Amino acid sequence: MFLNSWWWRRGAGLLLGLAVGLGLPGGVQAAAVTVQILDPAGKPLAGAVVAVEVGSVARVAAPGARAEISQRQRTFDPGLLVVQTGTSVDFPNLDTVRHHVYSFSPARTFELKLYNGRPSSPVLFDRAGIVVLGCNIHDQMVGTVVVVDTPLFGRTDAAGRVVLEVPAGEHRLLAWHVRMREGTDLLAQSLKVGPTGAVAVTVPLPVVAAP
């Protein structure tokens, strides 16, 4: 009896943990939404960012949300980071040369002047949008932070697909790819999810040819 109730509580806690992890209120029914991203020629686009804004889910991350982009061998690692609005990002420099990381993007204009090691404070991304990163010293260093008003996001695999667990209702589906013209924001369309059953959506993105 003791064991039974212990397992039951532990199981319930794990399930609640999963729901919280997805940012969904406990007990909310979610459906698997498969999104496939295609280029203008109809070919699958790998590495595209897909996000779903859901009315019942907090737009801003819980306080203390952190992420990291290292500078390693004169590149940003990862070169593309997706975070929820309200996330603070650290920019540790793992190289022996100094870097000078900056962005002129309207969603987050900032500058980390010439530094080694870990800057004393992270950069808070408090507005949704595309933030392009550069380094004043190394022109070839380019990175991107995609900031979205939702914890429900992912990136497409080699087949151009990503699966997200989305609660029933009318939502906003956002998609973006690094090969979209510079200055292009995430592309939005409506997404309807019924109370049961999986949903599949195909989204063509206006990307330019790979270099």
Ligand SMILES: [Cu+2]
């Ligand atoms: Cu640099």
